[in-house]
Amino acid sequence: MSVQSHLFVLFYLPLVLVLWRAVNTRLGNRRARALLLCAGVLFCGWGAPWSLLVLAGEGAASFLLGRAILRHPDRKRPLLWAGSGLLLAVLAFFKYTGFALSLTSLEGVFAPPGWLSPLGLSFVTFQQIFWLRDCCDGAVGTGVSPLDYACCLTFFATATCGPITRVGELAPQLREPAPFSWDDMAAGLYCFGLGLAKKVLAAAIFANGANYGYDNIGTLSPTDTALTILCYTLEIYFDFSGYCDMASGMARMMGIQLPVNFNSPYQAVSVKDFWSRWHITLSTFFRQCVYIPLGGSRRGMAATCRNIMLVFLLSGLWHGAGWGFIIWGALHGAAQVAERLLKGRITLPRPLGWLLTFVFVNIAWVFFRAESLEQALALLGGLFQPGWGLPGEEFAAALPLEVLSNALKYLQGLWMPGGQELIYWAPLTVLPLGLALLACPNPAVQAERFRPTVWRAVLCVLCIGGSVLFFSGVDTFIYANF
Secondary structure, three states, rough: OOOOHHHHHHHHHHHHHHHEEEEEEEHHHHHHHHHHHHHHHHHOOOOOOOOOHHHHHHHHHHHHHHHHHHOOOOHHHHHHHHHHHHHHHHHHHHHHHHHHHHHHOOOOHHHHHHHHHHHHHHHHHHHHHHHHHHHOOOOOOOOHHHHHHHHHHHHHHHHHOOOOOOHHHHHHHHHOOOOHHHHHHHHHHHHHHHHHHHHHHHHHHHHHHHHHHHHOHHHHHHHHHHHHHHHHHHHHHHHEEEHHHHHHHHHHHHOOOOOOOOHHHHHHOOHHHHOOOEEEEHHHHHHHHHOOOOOOOOHHHHHHHHHHHHHHHHHHHHOOOHHHHHHHHHHHHHOOOOOHHHOOOOOOHHHHHHHHHHHHHHHHHHHHHHHHHHHHHHHHHHHHHOOOOOOHHHHHOOOOOHHHHHHHHHHHHOOOOOOOOHHHHHHOOOHHHHHHOOOOHHHHHHHHOOOOOHHHHHHHHHHHHHHHHHOOOOOOOOHOOO
């Protein structure tokens, strides 16, 4: 089930919210959690019901292994490694089999059945490894029941794109959600509405520009090439931050607090700062489950640099099975290594640090988005061709959504028949507007000190209403593919 659909926004979500509160109040929390599990199973199995068998199987195995770790602390390390290996094997089978076979003569011979792959497999895999690690560290007790664990794995607010939640933090909130309050409902609805608009309206517009550019690399001017790169940078920002806001808002309306997963990353003044703001729960996972076990920064500079590179190579591979993702991870790892080596030797003014970080992130995203290394290099090579000038008319025309494009053509006909000024310039204004919005705090962060106002209520209604009107043709979230 897609969260950016009429079915979810108009029926599923309101019904689950009402029933969750009503059952908690009248019938008790255990029945409310049973209801939530049913809702989560429906959500996760909507498009691929057989995938629930895989999710149930690995979920039962990881829960029992976690319990075994708690009962037998003397055997916790072997059990942790066995459980992590099992979970990673399932993830590798579904996500990396095709990539592995492409390196051999067996490419195309076999492909894992997509109808068996659980929704958000990468996220739920790391969530279960986190559970095993927390059991090993004694960070969770024996109070987590099978019902609690199943609810955490299928929680519809985080199932598609995270954040990567820890069972020890989420399960107690499901057992004792915050009492209903209109302030929480308003804050949650505000986050959800703005996040939905980020995805359906903002990300979709910048996706049009990015898709046009990547589909026409050979004919782009240097200006259009630069704007194509910028469009994808803005697309993935509004896409992922939009989902994080939606997830936070849905949970807040249920009386549940999710960890902040996104905190204005394009305001970062270094690559390290970027990763303290972008996909925060993923960074936390790799730091606690990979970087620290490898020795962190405790074994000298050479080992520290090695550990950083390993973490970011794994991060790239987690995002996707392809050389582009690996190069993207390697670039971020190399940048952090360089920052570590130069720390204390070079101090950049904050504006210059921001500019260099933003340009670097834009360039790295090219390898993340491109379908092949050849395509990525061809696009970057277009920046060094002659012919800088105004954006092309075709690029400008590709930006707006279809309804907005038709509206602009109609207004152009009323204002200046035969002209193209409005059709050309109006779509291009979304680029500086998108850059300006990067300076705004994320709604999920604002929600911590949220106060309902009339203008916020109006903005929320406009965002949700406008998004519902533009649902048709909206792609799935980018991170849902990972």
